[in-house]
Amino acid sequence: xxxxxxxxxxxxxxxxxxxxxxxxxxxxxxxxxxxxxxxxxxxxxxxxxxxxxxxxxxxxxxxxxxxxxxxxxxxxxxxxxxxxxxxxxxxxxxxxxxxxxxxxxxxxxxxxxxxxxxxxxxxxxxxxxxxxxxxxxxxxxxxxxxxxxxxxxxxxxxxxxxxxxxxxxxxxxxxxxxxxxxxxxxxxxxx
Amino acid sequence: xxxxxxxxxxxxxxxxxxxxxxxxxxxxxxxxxxxxxxxxxxxxxxxxxxxxxxxxxxxxxxxxxxxxxxxxxx
Numbered sequence: 001x002x003x004x005x006x007x008x009x010x011x012x013x014x015x016x017x018x019x020x021x022x023x024x025x026x027x028x029x030x031x032x033x034x035x036x037x038x039x040x041x042x043x044x045x046x047x048x049x050x051x052x053x054x055x056x057x058x059x060x061x062x063x064x065x066x067x068x069x070x071x072x073x074x075x076x077x078x079x080x081x082x083x084x085x086x087x088x089x090x091x092x093x094x095x096x097x098x099x100x101x102x103x104x105x106x107x108x109x110x111x112x113x114x115x116x117x118x119x120x121x122x123x124x125x126x127x128x129x130x131x132x133x134x135x136x137x138x139x140x141x142x143x144x145x146x147x148x149x150x151x152x153x154x155x156x157x158x159x160x161x162x163x164x165x166x167x168x169x170x171x172x173x174x175x176x177x178x179x180x181x182x183x184x185x186x187x188x189x190x191x
Numbered sequence: 192x193x194x195x196x197x198x199x200x201x202x203x204x205x206x207x208x209x210x211x212x213x214x215x216x217x218x219x220x221x222x223x224x225x226x227x228x229x230x231x232x233x234x235x236x237x238x239x240x241x242x243x244x245x246x247x248x249x250x251x252x253x254x255x256x257x258x259x260x261x262x263x264x265x
Contacts, residue, residue, distance in 0.1 A: 061218060068207060070250070071249075079197075181225065184225065186232050187230075
């Protein structure tokens with residue numbers, strides 16, 4: 001009994017420490033994205049790249065919806081609902097992939113400029129590319145979590161990996177919350 | 192006990208849904224601001240900050256970082 005309690009409190013302690021480490025990582029990553037955001041305003045000021053605002057709204061909605069399902073998946077596993085967790089995670093993976101297709105597969109192809117054409121083009125590809133790489137990383141993490149979840153490795157008591165993947169995924173969403181208006185909505189189209 | 196846990200789970204699902212609904216409304220709102228009023232930069236920043244705060248608090252569960260209890264379902 002004592003060993004069981006010790007193991008549990010040990011796991012709790014470890015999770016608390018892991019959580020702190022993850023948030024420190026997220027804070028440091030946020031500075032990189034902050035730097036890109038500052039660069040955008042330094043280079044473009046009150047102008048923006050010539051992009052499809054409707055497509056911007058669509059991909060943003062997809063990412064927000066993915067966050068909703070990720071939150072649902074994490075909540076489900078916290079209460080031992082493995083089916084709900086797997087369904088939510090799978091939907092998040094699907095929506096994350098759709099977001100990637102929307103930005104890299106569609107927006108990059110229809111954008112009326114190439115990467116080295118001007119400052120607007122350059123910052124657009126840097127910001128969306130760096131963010132897309134994070135989304136891809138998140139999708140890969142979620143696939144790993146999903147596969148492990150299918151094997152029954154997570155429970156209501158032990159699911160730190162799920163929480164970590166969820167926090168990372170929501171962070172990627174938070175970054176886009178700022179990138180979306182900065183790239184698609186603020187200012188006149190740069191000539 | 193199990194019934195109580197189910198109630199709590201449902202409550203958290205509902206909270207997630209409410210947060211998503213607010214985020215969706217704010218996103219549509221900022222889209223129209225961006226399309227109609229080109230120079231309204233500050234309201235767009237305000238909306239972005241509000242959306243980020245909601246995600247960080249309710250989806251990323253920042254309060255858990257300060258919590259001592261692993262089973263605190265905040």
